[in-house]
Amino acid sequence: MTTAAAPLLDVTGVTMRFGGLTAVNDVSLTVGEGEIIGLIGPNGAGKTTFFNCLTGLYVPTEGSVRYRGTLLPPKPHLVTQAGIARTFQNIRLFANMTVLENVLVGRHTRTREGVFSAILRGPGYHRAEREGREKAMELLAFTGLAEKADHLARNLPYGEQRKLEIARALASEPGLLLLDEPTAGMNPQETRAAEELVFAIRDKGVSILVIEHDMRFIFNLCDRTAVLVQGEKIVEGDRETVQTDERVITAYLGAPLEGTTPAVTETDQ
């Protein structure tokens, strides 16, 4: 896998502080066209905070995030418009809308019909609406939810809600998809199906940055994996590099008894 000359996403030195707490400290990361990049780390390592910095939910205290060479604006909807879509760790569907409507909402930035167009209902409106529905149904077929288009999102089983979140994110026609723990709470079969889905999305030409706890999932999927521990990126590389790294093992399995957590924080500061 070769990284394109100008990476799709270029994160340099992002630091996020909440008062005295440094949640993310000087993290740099690049994602190239067609890459699947993994982000792992123990609970509380700052993975989701890092995601929120990328998607405009938080404005990083320091550092910059560039997408296709341009600085990302610090507003979630502008980030999505620029071409980065995301899913959430705890599913955040529009529970009382139908499956189809959820995906149609995802297409919001790619359509332009306003209030007057909606009231007057000219030919342009009908065309846009029809196209939107067709594209949404395509995505539902892609994720295997086409038959449930008219169900309420809240009534879908858990695994399908995850899929719907992905379909909804894809509806904004992103160049980069950020997945926050897409297999949380899934059984092994569902996880494997999710793997296939991620590959299929990559094959559509969408790069992916994925947070996960499931190591097998990450190492099966990702071209590169970055490890975040206590807000800092300690290592980045392929499966071998990450799995054999001392610090990663320490972070996940714990250090020998003497040098426990307080000692580590002291050295950190």
Next chain:
Amino acid sequence: MTTTETAPVIPLPARAATTLTGLGALATAASAALPWTWTSDFPGDLTYTGAPAGLQWLAIAAGVLTLVLLLATQGTPGLRWAAPTRSNNAVLLAATGALAVAAYSVTAITVELGGLANLEPGGWILAGGGLLTVLGALGLPLDRRTAVPVRILDKRLFLLLPAAPLGWYGAHAIPDDQPVAPVMTALSGALAIAAGAVLLLQLGHLANSWLRLGKADRPLPPPRRLPSWVEVLVIIAAFGAGLYAITFGIDTEYGELFTGYLLLAALVAAALTRSGLITRLRTLTVQHRPVTTGAAFAAAASFPFTQSSDQYTSVATNILIFATVALGLNIVVGLAGLLDLGYVAFLGVGAYAAALVSGSPASPIHVQFPFWAAMLTGAAVSMVFGVLIGAPTLRLRGDYLAIVTLGFGEIFRITMLNLNGTTGPKVTNGSNGIPRIPDLEILGFDLGKPHTVAGIELGRFSNYYLLMLLVTALVVLVFARVGNSRIGRAWVAIREDETAAEAMGINGFRLKLLAFALGACLAGLAGTVQAHVSYTVTPDQYTFADALPPNSAFLLAAVILGGMGTISGPLVGATLLFLIPKKLEFLSDYQLLAFGAALIVLMRVRPEGLIPNRRRQLEFHEAATPAPPTGEPTALTKAGA
């Protein structure tokens, strides 16, 4: 999961139960032909033989409907359409309607005239008929839950029962001139009400576990295919009947009749829903949407033609204004999920704007805009205020927005009070308002003068009613079209989860502002008509809460009571909320109390509103509705295959 069975409550032979119900219903209806009381002192004059009046018409309606539903569930050829579900519960509900009318009429006569002696034979037949109908219906095989545990309220609550008479005694033992006397009276009153509520609640629980009435899953048989024109005729007939029923309600001349009407209407609506007739009708209306819209509009437009005087068209006009504003609020509250507690101010802005440019001699601006320009001015000024209020506040979420809008509503009213020339610039004449707003003239048609159309004289209010109806239709159109579009979906998404909506590329602030501005604009539009209808605009027409609508609290209640996010919901809610206080003025001091109690009961029984949005119904009654089948073989995903 509760299971249901089909069994009678009172074990009667099937034939006996049917006969009893039928006879009871007949007796109830027939009693209307006889005098119920001897004196014309009771409102409506129920003393004639063979000439039904007032409440007697309700008895006829209840009796006939029960009979029709009974025959339908028995499978009588030619009547089966009336009860597609064949549920006897529908009969029981209609029978309860008959009993309610009977019990209410007899009680009202007895109480108002002072004693049972005031009942004539007709009254006794009515009472007996009502009772027989319900007893018979209880003997029919009803859909019932198999087990309902007896619920006993917290024992401590029953301490209120002896406390109430003690409190009463205490209140009376204290001489009236003592300073604590009013406090004690209020206290004993509250105690008595609380004790009554406890008793009623416990009785309700007991009755519930005895009756165990439930809802069995009764699949509707597929409807018989009718020729298209017959279906259209059915829709038109249904709307005609609806118009008649609503006209009857609006035209009730005295509170007793209206109360009886309301009781019967509620139970009839329940009975028809249970019989499956409403579902059938809804299927038809969905198939013939343009016809339905046209029929609804035509039915509403023909209301003034059923009236002989302007007395009730003025009520109807005000209902329309109130309902239109409620529908505008529904965009803000029901779609975008923004709690606006000062919405009536936008109606006020529109009304004041229209009044200022109306050419009223009291207006400091001596211009008279033509009607269309005045309307645009009102809507535009209102929209500007919507944006001005919204821009700084819509960055707030939830409760904060409610507080800010509550403040805005009051600021508007107080500002209008203060722009009186002494405490501020002279613009609005303070509490006197802007009086003598001239009548509108559209294309040479003076709305202030009666006109004769098709041999029927339409008075001033009829003209305004028809004008307002056009405005309502416009608002309905805007709501329906915008609500079901990219913008509407974005609003609902914001209501559901604002963070997720923004992550989907929705500019939350801008869309919320749009909802606010559009809502304000529509209210302003209604306000321009209101200013001309009521001749005068004064600040105290636009308060947060009052005994009479429109005010912000009632508007919100109309939206929530009717059903958030729907079109017909706020219209129905607004109609009820306008009529109930108006017609129950005879309750005087207890009016708001009764009204509040009714609201609590309604929200307890139907939290999703009278006409629920499909979504919200699922939300509140999820346990009761079977989840969509998830057991179907999970289609292998394209990706997973």
